Amino acid sequence: MGMMKHLMVRSRRRSLWMMHFCLGGCNGCSIEIMAALTPMYDLERFGILNTGNPKHTDVLLVGGSVNHRNRRTLKNLIDQIPAPRLIVAVGTCALTGGIFNEAYNIIGGANRVVDVDVYVPGCPPKPEAVIDGILSGLDKFEQ
């Protein structure tokens, strides 16, 4: 039994499904997330697959800052993602609100709504940094 459990935990970190959600940013971050999925950077070689359904999701990438309207959407999405889940904030906007922090419709970074596990700084971060961010959070799936 111990052996089975060990195997499951070990293999889980190599078969994650990922979803990305873009909030109130400039889109630059979601472009880089897309780029990370494509042949040049190829996130799939780590067993990470892109999906569009929150119930299938293990890793959520959030780009952009939270505003008054999308905060409820983000909350809804997060509530649908089963545990254990990894939440990665990509880009300065998702970290703190970034350059838009003072704008009237912005509340702040993604951590205003969810508990973020990994922060990837940059405006936008390079695809390598996005991949690095995801991989550095994988230990969460071994607990």
Added chain:
Amino acid sequence: MLESTSLVDADRLHSHAGNLKENGWRLVGMTGVAREGGVDLFYHFDRELKMTNLKVETEEDETIPSIGDQFPGAWIHENEIQDQFGIRFDGLDPDYRRLFFLEENVEATPICRGVSARVSKEPGK
């Protein structure tokens, strides 16, 4: 002052816009600029890469006729301006009642410097 801009009254707006439309002008966009006690509304038109503008000076919380029946693309511009400034458009379809971009709890849109714009929010029906 912008080049080739003519100042028109709100109630003459329709006939001016109709004239432009007949002559093949296209609605490019609308701009609202808040000033003390009201809003300057600009309507930008284009024809063969030349631009012309109409300017309407409105009072606070005034209702302006919508030009959506002449320019079917106007609804999005008018809805945005309703959101950000105190004016309303009459005959606007679809009308988001100032909830186009903003949630009900956003009270101030300080979009122009020096003018404290806002806007008593009328909740959506």
Added chain:
Amino acid sequence: MTVSVIPVGPQHPVFLEPFQLKLVVEDEVVSEALPRFGYVHRGLEALVVSKDFRQMTRVAERICGICSAIHGMTYCRAIEKLLGITPPPRAQMLRLVWSELHRMHSHLLWLGLFAEAMGFESLFMQIFRIRETVMDILEQTTGNRVIISVNVIGGVRRDLDAEGADGIRRALKKVAGDLERIRPVLVDDYSVRKRTEEKGILAKERAYELGAVGPVLRASGISQDIRRTGYGAYGELDFEPVVESGGDCQARCKVRYRELFQSMDLIRSGLDRLSDGEIQTKSKEKPEGEILVRSEQPRGEVVYYIRADGSKHLQRLRIRTPTFANMAALMDLLPGLDLADVPLVTLSLDPCIACTER
């Protein structure tokens, strides 16, 4: 007949950005569509209150990551006109080169997403592989991949040496070859044509009336391109707008595909004519006055309105972005479509929600 309302979004695999379409469907046919915006609205036009006019260049670039270089350039052009300065010819030409590179990266991104919306995953991957060549040039010559931040008021921030220019030429050759290779799939393939031909037809008169801009308008047979006004260095180069007459998804795809080659031509002749000299005109003045400036972005015409009163902060900045104008056309296209075609037709207009809502 059953009538139901289907909300698509705000989170939907086909749209990169949150945006909701409420579709009223009768059986499988859409009879009415109503969009709901506001998920990306930041209110960045209001940042003029707290950031000065030089810092606003960086904000303008972050309206939208896909066309950031052209946003930055348009903002700078507007401020330069108010200040009464002209950037040196070399700076103007460099701006043209980087803008056209940005147009290429945007069009390639769109082609990829379009292929994905058709369900053609391997084409999507191929196009993104081609796109990485363009991203590499951008990174080599400017230091960043997406938000390249080369524009400053009065000129550009970075120079391009002969080696860099050669690098661009070599890379373009490679991109051109790669693009030629996917042409048979994109334009002639049976199933692609089945998916895109006669889908979402926007008639010529209707497109003009609704105020559509850019490739959408050109795909409906109207030859309109703001670059023809000859702003910046565009006046020195000779080109014709790319026009198709179909008005359907296929025509919009062809316009963008051909514009990629047009951009490459412009970049090549821009590099050939690059003159020596300064890259920035400096000015210590503050902007004053009212101005309206237009440029052609990958998605069409963008309009900047600026009012300034001679202080450090602008009074009003208003940006009418291309997708904002195209939204009316989209809402006009959707009724009458099959539900399954809605994502593809929506995508064929290349909606950029970050631009629309700012």
